[in-house]
Amino acid sequence: MSDLAIKTVNLTKRYSGLWSKQPVDAVKNLNLEVHRGEIFGFLGPNGAGKTTTIKVLLGIIYPTDGEAYVLGKPAGDPKNHHKISYLPENPYFYDYMTGREILTFYARLFGIAEPQRSKRVNELLERVGLSRAADQPLRTYSKGMQQRIGLAQCLLNDPELLILDEPTAGLDPIAHIDIRDMILDLRNQGKTLFISSHQLSDVERVCDRVAILNRGVMVQLGRIEELLAGGHVELIADKVPDNAVEPIKQLGGKVSLHDGRLIVEQPDNGTVDRVIDIVRSAGGHIISVKPYRRTLEDLFVETIQGGKNA
Amino acid sequence: MNATFAIAGATFGEAVRKRILMVILLVALLIILISPAFEPFAAGRGARTLIISFGFGVIQLAGTFIAIIMCTGMIPTEIERRTIYTILSKPVQRYQFVLGKFFGAVGTLAFMYLMMGIVFLIASRLALGSFDPQIVKGLIMFFFQSSLLAAVVLFFSTFVSPLVNYFLSGGVFLMGNLLSSFLETIQRNPDVTPITRIPVQLLTVILPNFANFNVQNPIINPEQVLTDEVAYLVQTIAYAIVYMALLIVASMLIFNQREM
Numbered sequence A: 001m002s003d004l005a006i007k008t009v010n011l012t013k014r015y016s017g018l019w020s021k022q023p024v025d026a027v028k029n030l031n032l033e034v035h036r037g038e039i040f041g042f043l044g045p046n047g048a049g050k051t052t053t054i055k056v057l058l059g060i061i062y063p064t065d066g067e068a069y070v071l072g073k074p075a076g077d078p079k080n081h082h083k084i085s086y087l088p089e090n091p092y093f094y095d096y097m098t099g100r101e102i103l104t105f106y107a108r109l110f111g112i113a114e115p116q117r118s119k120r121v122n123e124l125l126e127r128v129g130l131s132r133a134a135d136q137p138l139r140t141y142s143k144g145m146q147q148r149i150g151l152a153q154c155l156l157n158d159p160e161l162l163i164l165d166e167p168t169a170g171l172d173p174i175a176h177i178d179i180r181d182m183i184l185d186l187r188n189q190g191k192t193l194f195i196s197s198h199q200l201s202d203v204e205r206v207c208d209r210v211a212i213l214n215r216g217v218m219v220q221l222g223r224i225e226e227l228l229a230g231g232h233v234e235l236i237a238d239k240v241p242d243n244a245v246e247p248i249k250q251l252g253g254k255v256s257l258h259d260g261r262l263i264v265e266q267p268d269n270g271t272v273d274r275v276i277d278i279v280r281s282a283g284g285h286i287i288s289v290k291p292y293r294r295t296l297e298d299l300f301v302e303t304i305q306g307g308k309n310a
Numbered sequence B: 001m002n003a004t005f006a007i008a009g010a011t012f013g014e015a016v017r018k019r020i021l022m023v024i025l026l027v028a029l030l031i032i033l034i035s036p037a038f039e040p041f042a043a044g045r046g047a048r049t050l051i052i053s054f055g056f057g058v059i060q061l062a063g064t065f066i067a068i069i070m071c072t073g074m075i076p077t078e079i080e081r082r083t084i085y086t087i088l089s090k091p092v093q094r095y096q097f098v099l100g101k102f103f104g105a106v107g108t109l110a111f112m113y114l115m116m117g118i119v120f121l122i123a124s125r126l127a128l129g130s131f132d133p134q135i136v137k138g139l140i141m142f143f144f145q146s147s148l149l150a151a152v153v154l155f156f157s158t159f160v161s162p163l164v165n166y167f168l169s170g171g172v173f174l175m176g177n178l179l180s181s182f183l184e185t186i187q188r189n190p191d192v193t194p195i196t197r198i199p200v201q202l203l204t205v206i207l208p209n210f211a212n213f214n215v216q217n218p219i220i221n222p223e224q225v226l227t228d229e230v231a232y233l234v235q236t237i238a239y240a241i242v243y244m245a246l247l248i249v250a251s252m253l254i255f256n257q258r259e260m
Ligand SMILES: Nc1ncnc2c1ncn2[C@@H]1O[C@H](COP(=O)(O)OP(=O)(O)O)[C@@H](O)[C@H]1O
Pocket: A015, A024, A025, A026, A044, A045, A046, A047, A048, A049, A050, A051, A052, A053, B260
């Protein structure tokens, strides 16, 4: 178990509805295993139960059923929190404090004493590019700046495990890239990252494995390459005679021919050479050959919509 | 312990930034400062009683409002704004959070009483020509009264909404001020049956006795002859500390079960 940063066993969280509202299972029988050193994407549309799971992992709420472990200890044990850090979904920080004050405050919660405390705070302000705004109150910060303060407070304790809830939501593209670079940087340092997101393109580039959650239920789990296997190649050719279509169709895939213009969608890369041979020997002219990788977005939409129909 | 004091410090910082609390403090300071102007309305010994009991009245009122207004929202606001998520994700035990909030509240009250006390001493010195040590004793007693009230409010805030809390803690404060003399009255009356008396007795014991701290006005407790003043003060302060400790422990236990 010690090689697992996060483990949940049949984790269930039910919110009992007030008055007329039905009780909801925000998370249902979730079994997660996140390995140390891994970047794990925890994906799902809004309301899927991502934040709920994270709150259980941090001991902010308690499970209705099942178990949750973080770094080998039962979730929510504050003694364990020296090794963990958490970036909330929105900047839930005291907004009357300045950037420096809030980092100093959290550093004190981590038990970091002076003179290391000021040194660490200054280092991190520098690292996230907020040295100049350090003495302004957080309420004057832009969303991107607040997110950077959020990241800085995550790094105060040099954590083993970072739990980031929607780290890129609502940021402009530049801030996006900043955050992504920082995540990659942390990966290189061997940290474990657990990143929740409903925006997939970010995650695709940085995660080793992902789980997709829908309405509290895990509907996909795996390595990104495996989940995204099965792309296709699109081949477009011109001046192709009608009699070339039959042999190409026999190779499989979607084939269409209009006025000598051929479009082929081949599921398997291996047969593309054969298609090209056939086209050229029939006097056709290749215009383009383009591989289409399946994106996480495709998978996500397929999975979630599949779930809705079921 | 470091975490507890960090939270207490942040709580203090937030309280002294609260406009409504500062307005109450400033108004109280202003009234205390101008209170010697009432001197001509009473002659001789009456002047001293008037200025001192008036000053205490203002300070007690301000302390009461500050304690209630400051503490009703203290924990609920952290949950509502979710600032507590980040705090609990740090190596902070939930009991440390509650204790930090309480220390922050008491620290704020101490600061407020210090301000009001200094102004009161100066004003009374100017008006009466001499420094009255009774004032310091009174200030200490009212400080403990407000701190006990703060603990009551904080306790309720772990399970009721701020609005309900205003009424609950306001009611407890009033009852805690009046019950003991009410009980004495009905105990002296032979017509009162045990069916009425026993519940009153029970309530008097269970609810915090705020009347003990009202040392300013012997008119309220005419039969209370203080034979040993020091023992009385020590006892009352000890009572406050024990009662506060019980309330805070109860708050911790409730807060520990809470979902945010
Ligand atoms: N405190 C709460 N009380 C009742 N229902 C809640 C509460 N918090 C979240 N929920 C419900 O639980 C579900 C999951 O929410 P959440 O975990 O925030 O989703 P996500 O973070 O994936 O967007 C939603 O249907 C949401 O309405």
